[in-house]
Amino acid sequence: xxxxxxxxxxRVGGPAAARTSLLVAxxxxxxxxxxxxxxxAYGVIAIAVAMLALFFLMFTILRDGSGAFWQTYVKIPVxxxxxxxxxxxxxxxxEMDDVLTMSYAGVLQDALARWTADxxxxxxxxxxxxxxxxxxxxARAQLRNMVLQNPELVDQTVEVPVLAASTIDGMFxxxxxxxxxAIDKRTSVAQFQLANAMxxxxxxxxxxxxxxxxxxxxxxxxxxxxGLGVAIIGSAYMMLIVLVLSLPIGVATSIYLEEFxxxxxxxxxxxxxxSNLAAVPSIVFGILGLAAFINFxxxxxxxxxxxxxxxxxxxxxxxxxxTRAALRAVPPSIRDAALGVGASKxxxxxxxxxxxxxxxxxxxxxxxxxxxxGETAPxxxxxxxxxxxxxxxxxxxxxxxxxxxxxxxxxNWTQRADSAFFERASGAIIVLLAFLFAMNLVAIILxxxxxxxx
Amino acid sequence: xxxxxxxxxxxxxxxxxxxxxxxxxxxxAAGDIRGLHSRxxxxxxxxxxxxxxxxxxxxxxxxxxxxxxxxxxxxxxxPESAVADAGARGRIMSEVQGTAISIGxxxxxxxxxxxxxxxxxxxxxxxxxxxxxxxxxxxPNPAVLxxxxxxxxxxxxxxxxxxxxxxxxxxGGFGWAMARTRPDYRARNVxxxxxxxxxxLCSLIAIATTVGIVLSLVFxxxxxxxxxxxxxxxxxxxxxxxxxGGSRLGMLPLLWGTLYISLIALLFSVPVGLFAAIYMSxxxxxxxxxxxxxxxxxxxxxxxxxxxxxxxxxxxxLIRDWIAQPAGLGNSGSSVxxxxxxxxxxxxxxxxxxxxDIINAVPQxxxxxxxxxxxxPSETIRNVxxxxxxxxxxxxxxxxxxxxxxxxxxxxxxxxxxxxTSLNPFEAMTTITVxxxxxxxxxxxxxxxETLVAxxxxxxxxxxxxxxNVAALVIVRKYREQYE
Numbered sequence: 001x002x003x004x005x006x007x008x009x010x011r012v013g014g015p016a017a018a019r020t021s022l023l024v025a026x027x028x029x030x031x032x033x034x035x036x037x038x039x040x041a042y043g044v045i046a047i048a049v050a051m052l053a054l055f056f057l058m059f060t061i062l063r064d065g066s067g068a069f070w071q072t073y074v075k076i077p078v079x080x081x082x083x084x085x086x087x088x089x090x091x092x093x094x095e096m097d098d099v100l101t102m103s104y105a106g107v108l109q110d111a112l113a114r115w116t117a118d119x120x121x122x123x124x125x126x127x128x129x130x131x132x133x134x135x136x137x138x139a140r141a142q143l144r145n146m147v148l149q150n151p152e153l154v155d156q157t158v159e160v161p162v163l164a165a166s167t168i169d170g171m172f173x174x175x176x177x178x179x180x181x182a183i184d185k186r187t188s189v190a191q192f193q194l195a196n197a198m199x200x201x202x203x204x205x206x207x208x209x210x211x212x213x214x215x216x217x218x219x220x221x222x223x224x225x226x227g228l229g230v231a232i233i234g235s236a237y238m239m240l241i242v243l244v245l246s247l248p249i250g251v252a253t254s255i256y257l258e259e260f261x262x263x264x265x266x267x268x269x270x271x272x273x274x275s276n277l278a279a280v281p282s283i284v285f286g287i288l289g290l291a292a293f294i295n296f297x298x299x300x301x302x303x304x305x306x307x308x309x310x311x312x313x314x315x316x317x318x319x320x321x322x323t324r325a326a327l328r329a330v331p332p333s334i335r336d337a338a339l340g341v342g343a344s345k346x347x348x349x350x351x352x353x354x355x356x357x358x359x360x361x362x363x364x365x366x367x368x369x370x371x372x373x374g375e376t377a378p379x380x381x382x383x384x385x386x387x388x389x390x391x392x393x394x395x396x397x398x399x400x401x402x403x404x405x406x407x408x409x410x411x412n413w414t415q416r417a418d419s420a421f422f423e424r425a426s427g428a429i430i431v432l433l434a435f436l437f438a439m440n441l442v443a444i445i446l447x448x449x450x451x452x453x454x
Numbered sequence: 455x456x457x458x459x460x461x462x463x464x465x466x467x468x469x470x471x472x473x474x475x476x477x478x479x480x481x482x483a484a485g486d487i488r489g490l491h492s493r494x495x496x497x498x499x500x501x502x503x504x505x506x507x508x509x510x511x512x513x514x515x516x517x518x519x520x521x522x523x524x525x526x527x528x529x530x531x532x533p534e535s536a537v538a539d540a541g542a543r544g545r546i547m548s549e550v551q552g553t554a555i556s557i558g559x560x561x562x563x564x565x566x567x568x569x570x571x572x573x574x575x576x577x578x579x580x581x582x583x584x585x586x587x588x589x590x591x592x593x594p595n596p597a598v599l600x601x602x603x604x605x606x607x608x609x610x611x612x613x614x615x616x617x618x619x620x621x622x623x624x625x626g627g628f629g630w631a632m633a634r635t636r637p638d639y640r641a642r643n644v645x646x647x648x649x650x651x652x653x654x655l656c657s658l659i660a661i662a663t664t665v666g667i668v669l670s671l672v673f674x675x676x677x678x679x680x681x682x683x684x685x686x687x688x689x690x691x692x693x694x695x696x697x698x699g700g701s702r703l704g705m706l707p708l709l710w711g712t713l714y715i716s717l718i719a720l721l722f723s724v725p726v727g728l729f730a731a732i733y734m735s736x737x738x739x740x741x742x743x744x745x746x747x748x749x750x751x752x753x754x755x756x757x758x759x760x761x762x763x764x765x766x767x768x769x770x771x772l773i774r775d776w777i778a779q780p781a782g783l784g785n786s787g788s789s790v791x792x793x794x795x796x797x798x799x800x801x802x803x804x805x806x807x808x809x810x811d812i813i814n815a816v817p818q819x820x821x822x823x824x825x826x827x828x829x830x831p832s833e834t835i836r837n838v839x840x841x842x843x844x845x846x847x848x849x850x851x852x853x854x855x856x857x858x859x860x861x862x863x864x865x866x867x868x869x870x871x872x873x874x875t876s877l878n879p880f881e882a883m884t885t886i887t888v889x890x891x892x893x894x895x896x897x898x899x900x901x902x903x904e905t906l907v908a909x910x911x912x913x914x915x916x917x918x919x920x921x922x923n924v925a926a927l928v929i930v931r932k933y934r935e936q937y938e
Contacts, residue, residue: 032830033830035830036830036831036832038832039835040733040737040832042733043730043732043737045729046725046730047730047734049802050726050727050730050749050750050753050802050806051749051750053753053799054752054753056768057756060764060767061760061763061764064767249656252652252653252655252657253653253657253659253660256650256653256656256657270658270660270661273663273664274660276920277663279853279857279919280919281856281859281861281862281887281915281916281919283860283862283887283891283912284860286894287667287671287890287908287912288663288667290670290894291670291673291674292670295900296670313659313663316659317660344642346646346650370755371755373757374756374757374760375757376759376762376862377862377863377866377887380894381895385895407757407759410759411762411866411867414762414867425763432757432760433756436755436757
């Protein structure tokens with residue numbers, strides 16, 4: 001553009017640079033405009049890449065995980081044979097307790113064989129093991145508990161839904177096909193056909209699976225029974241500890257640094273420490289937890305108390321940084337007014353500044369908690385990977401009992417052999433993300449409703 | 455009384471102290487509180503604090519110190535003949551504690567009287583049989599039984615002394631503070647001094663955390679280097695730990711994997727994040743910005759375990775099936791490329807929000823000057839804004855690098871566990887953080903170098919990230935001062 005008005009000798013020139021109309025762009029202008037368009041395109045591409053990654057991530061998690069909320073159940077008439085479950089014939093639960101869970105597998109297997117015959121299903125090459133393999137290993141225990149609680153059921157025929165095996169469940173979710181059933185040792189083509197026949201006749205049905213959110217974890221060969229109950233409780237306990245410890249400590253630290261601290265070496269040291277702790281890798285906090293809380297102080301492994309303490313230390317910098325910003329946003333005129341009518345410094349801060357900064361502090365705290373909820377690496381080191389199937393007791397004792405945590409449960413399930421656990425892991429992530437979403441929503445609402453601009 | 459109930463008692467006393475202190479302030483002012491130095495609540499708080507704080511402090515220190523002192527006293531009393539080797543002493547100590555607890559249970563159930571418990575010997579078979587009937591079996595080892603009785607009586611005495619001492623302190627503090635409640639007593643100043651002390655104490659936790667991290671890393675790393683030469687650790691090129699002994703614990707393959715993955719992550723995230731930030735701060739309309747910025751921040755809020763699973767289940771197989779296998783470069787789902795790409799996605803919001811701040815901090819006058827001279831917006835950005843923002847952007851990249859080096863879950867699930875040094879990004883390699891998790895998960899034996907090496911790795915990681923963070927902070931701070 002400067003070319004059009006310059007009187008001096010041209011530095012850049014060429015045939016096209018000869019004087020033409022201002023309305024027609026010369027080659028150099030075209031080049032510069034093209035460069036401009038390209039530069040803009042890079043920005044758009046960058047944003048598109050980020051958005052694409054986000055949507056692809058969310059899409060795959062939802063696609064893989066939604067199956068975990070649906071579970072296949074077998075519902076056929078089961079004749080409970082007294083000769084098997086109550087050999088002494090007294091209907092005494094304490095005697096029936098001696099019958100092992102394994103025996104009930106036969107009851108289920110016979111029931112399915114009879115069902116197949118009754119319904120006229122004919123499949124070539126169907127073996128006894130194929131019948132047994134339809135049921136989850138959990139199903140026998142389910143049946144046994146039911147009979148022990150209610151001994152009148154013996155010698156009767158009951159029709160209750162029991163869990164199907166994860167391989168059968170996989171057929172409904174497209175994880176297992178006829179081809180893959182032929183290869184897998186645990187399944188066979190005949191069994192696959194049996195399952196299809198059962199579905200046609202309504203003996204196999206899929207329904208919403210609340211147990212996934214409430215039941216404890218299950219062992220390696222019972223993917224269909226594994227749930228998140230213990231993990232959710234463990235995470236809730238840890239969040240409780242983090243909230244109770246980090247909010248007062250974080251607010252106290254921020255008030256001191258923002259309102260009282262003199263400028264000296266000590267406060268400088270504290271400031272440098274806080275900004276560094278915010279950037280220390282999370283796994284280092286796990287090492288600290290292992291060395292300080294478990295080895296030195298002798299707290300129990302796998303317990304929410306240790307996890308809560310470690311996460312508290314990790315969350316503190318986040319809370320301190322946002323609390324200080326909230327305190328700084330309260331205008332000095334408030335402080336001046338309070339001091340002017342004779343309040344002490346302490347009264348000014350606690351009666352006037354702190355209440356005004358509270359929405360900002362709470363927003364920061366919730367965001368800090370959300371970060372802590374998703375943290376995995378430090379918890380691996382303090383033994384939260386342990387296989388826990390017992391619900392911990394209510395606090396305070398429960399804080400010292402073994403528990404799992406939501407993100408660690410995800411990791412745990414990715415390490416299992418059965419591919420059905422991958423679906424569970426993705427499902428657990430959906431639960432985790434739902435919690436995070438809810439927390440962030442609360443934070444946003446708090447900010448919108450109570451934040452004051454001065 | 456157990457420490458918990460002592461604490462409850464003290465707190466109840468303190469609450470009582472608050473009420474009584476307040477009332478006393480009212481009565482010494484003879485109904486006219488204008489005669490008091492402070493408002494009556496402060497007198498109440500004053501009494502409560504003097505009641506609770508000293509006794510709770512003593513309680514806390516006592517509870518922490520008691521097991522150490524008692525263990526040492528009992529340990530000294532166990533004859534050397536009963537101890538076979540160094541490890542046996544620890545086992546005997548836990549046997550002593552277990553026996554003492556069993557005796558305590560028996561007394562609680564009324565199976566033993568206190569006098570019988572004190573005169574218990576292994577010869578007294580009648581008594582031991584009676585206990586065994588109730589499922590309480592005591593050790594037949596006379597030395598352990600003797601020590602257990604000592605242990606029990608010491609603990610009983612200690613508990614009695616503690617109860618007396620802390621309650622006495624609480625009552626003393628209560629009486630003293632009540633006696634000082636007079637109209638001219640400056641209760642507010644005293645209470646505020648307590649609060650200030652609490653504030654300072656809380657601030658020191660940040661320092662305590664750092665000290666704790668450094669101490670735990672250095673202490674256990676020192677133990678490790680006693681067992682394994684440091685030259686072999688820092689310069690060894692082979693990582694083959696075996697808990698049976700004869701492990702080779704060279705750090706270099708892990709360091710290589712860490713740096714390679716971080717490099718790929720940065721090569722992906724820095725251009726994307728930087729261009730996204732430039733577009734949003736220089737080109738985007740407020741509406742676009744209002745939609746895109748929160749969406750990018752969602753990426754920052756997703757936990758790393760989610761990225762890890764994404765790498766393991768989706769990205770890994772995708773890269774293997776579409777790129778690595780057709781090109782004949784590898785057959786592994788977990789690879790440097792997988793982990794690097796996914797980590798790159800994780801770092802996009804980090805780079806973009808930091809760069810956004812920095813680009814926005816460049817004064818508008820610089821842009822106006824450049825645009826006024828006729829440059830296009832992109833020329834302004836490239837020749838004016840970015841050079842001005844360069845130190846800050848370098849700082850942001852350093853911070854992102856420190857994040858990448860310390861990231862754990864993505865590499866645990868996405869990079870594999872093979873410690874090898876290769877240039878092929880489609881092969882599985884491993885990182886420092888993966889090996890820390892690997893060596894410290896499960897049961898640990900803190901006497902073996904295979905466990906302790908994790909602390910040396912942690913120290914290396916801590917020093918690396920600390921150096922990057924400090925460098926970044928220094929650069930960013932220096933740059934900020936330039937325009938303020």
